[in-house]
Amino acid sequence: MLKYALLGFLNYQPMTGYELENFINASTGYFWHAKLSQIYTTLKQLEQGGYLSSKVEIQEGRPDRRVYTITETGREDLHHWLAQPLLEADPVKSTLLLKLFFARPIGKQAILTQLRLQLDLHTRQGEEYQQMPSEGQRIAHENPQLTVDALLWEATLRFGQMYEVMYVAWLEETITRIERDFPDES
Amino acid sequence: MLKYALLGFLNYQPMTGYELENFINASTGYFWHAKLSQIYTTLKQLEQGGYLSSKVEIQEGRPDRRVYTITETGREDLHHWLAQPLLEADPVKSTLLLKLFFARPIGKQAILTQLRLQLDLHTRQGEEYQQMPSEGQRIAHENPQLTVDALLWEATLRFGQMYEVMYVAWLEETITRIERDFPDES
DNA sequence: ATCTTATATATAAATCTTTATATATGTAAA
């Protein structure tokens, strides 16, 4: 799937692998992320498959940049993927819930400590999303042809905000219930 | 991580790979899932690593069952993992959001169709979680020593319920905004 | 009668993702 994240960004403008990582982890970070190593290897695969072309820009004093550009094939493949409806709900995979499910043996206080740590993490995460000075709005203001795109970018950010609000509410509720109903160590 | 899902379940009682799949996809399905092929290969690895032992039960008329039992090493490793606090928020990975982010080229109606399909899927999913006759409660009633575990199982189910409520609210809001603000094809 | 689902295990191949390593320089902060 990283394939389509890369094609999607390169459909806006040519970029290097390094720049792609910044874009991905800044703008789609709350629902899609990738390591540089995966980005570089995927770019290479996409170029071999004819979805991208690249050229090297010589630089002085630092490594040369390899700038990737989407090809017509790449654009068609991206559009085909976008038009294909997702027929299932995205699966959730949560290490925290897995741990909580089996956590009884470690006892009440250890469980509460871990949940409070998560409460802190998700509270911060939520605040970050709230404050995020709508970067999309700014970009759209400079490039008016991206106004409609910005509407969609905002919708994804809104998901991040609602997700964190829900997560914090669940953590608070769960902590309260465990404090009340989980028997004390004795 | 599947490792710990398997150790966690086998810590309750010995089971076969086939039974483990049923347990995993029935009770942790909304936050952890796995294919049979992965379960079988992981069980083999865990036995080689000394975390599990197994013995074959001969059956008539159908394939023999290989029943896995957790070892002391396995139990220690499980407890060590459980006690280790998760220092990060679980990352989200959503194909739907990735698609929505780049969806502008497919146009208003195609986007709305896809979002409405997801609204249907998540509405059903949410209803399923709501109706789910607390299986954990029943098991705990039969095995009173599992009462405390059932409290934790319920907390994870509650997450699933709240997640789907949030998801449906986000989809409704997003559909409304796109209907209102996304320019019509012309 | 035929099809589907459930029971049961296992491997091969492919794909996806993370972690570690190597190289090289500029700038800003402590």
Place this chain on the structure above:
DNA sequence: TTTACATATATAAAGATTTATATATAAGAT
């Protein structure tokens, strides 16, 4: 002055996950 961070690319190895394939029988539904 040393440390951290940003710029920039790339590969090896390991780990995680999915898809496809093979085999075999029983029970229940259409």
